[in-house]
Amino acid sequence: MSWWSVLALCGAAYGLKAAGVLLAGRVGDGRQTRASLELVVVPVLAALVVVQTLDGGHAIAIDARLPALLVGAFLIWRRAPLLVVAIAAGAAAALLRAAGA
């Protein structure tokens, strides 16, 4: 595989990150601006949870990931440590898949 393709990906990916940093330097510095910028990321992270749980490649796929997320959600509600949430969600999915779900 050519080095050019690797370097193109590297350069473009860094450029996208740097663009955000440069953009951040151009918006105001007030407390309200900061609160607004923090609200911006909330729907993006919520979408990330949805996509990582249900993505079936151009389709919505309901599989072991959804019950695993519910197990995780219950533990989050019970204020369990992140490591416990992560292991329980992974174990739930692995068990369901081993059982043929």
Place this chain on the structure above:
Amino acid sequence: MSSSMRDRVLKDAVSIGLATGIYAVSFGVLSVAAGFSVAQTCVMSLVTFTGASQLTFVSVLGAGGTAAAALPPALLLAGRNTIYALSLKSVLRGGPLRRAVDAHLVIDESTAMAHTQLEPADKRRAFLLTAVAIFITWNVGTLLGAVAGGGLGDPRDYGLDAIFPAIFLALLVPQVRDRAALGAALLGAAIALVLLPLTPAGVPVMAAVLGCVPFLLLRRAAR
């Protein structure tokens, strides 16, 4: 912030780092199988440092696609890092060199961990701890996968793919501090759900940013 809270941030950063490291192994395996050399695979993880884009890039090329075909979907996935960097305004401070290095560390996990904290100094600490933990495990995992090759099986058999949505949910919850944030989260999730079957990968997550617009307007009107 109390020391026990700080310990929790460190523990969480290491936990996320370990989970990500296991995923990096499967990236290394996939990349070499797709025809990239070990060196190319490692440079990709060191310099691109954004997992979903790298996986898509090597998958398209591995399936016989050209670099021209592999770049757009990879960059659609990397596009959310621009939004993240913007949201991290209070975290990414300092001189040009400092900010240039910090920009490299902007990924899903470091951004989400930063925003679980309230104060800029705590946000910065969470951002850096998470980013450094993942930078180490992501690159070590990539090297291991690239050198060792297959034989590990599918990471889905271990439920690894189900770990990440649970982690991001856990990091999202503390950020939902008021009704506006709850509304924005629900609207963002709904946008992603509607777009998921309709648009290329990467678009649902980026388009979800629009979920904050009505709530920003409401906040402005309330002032």
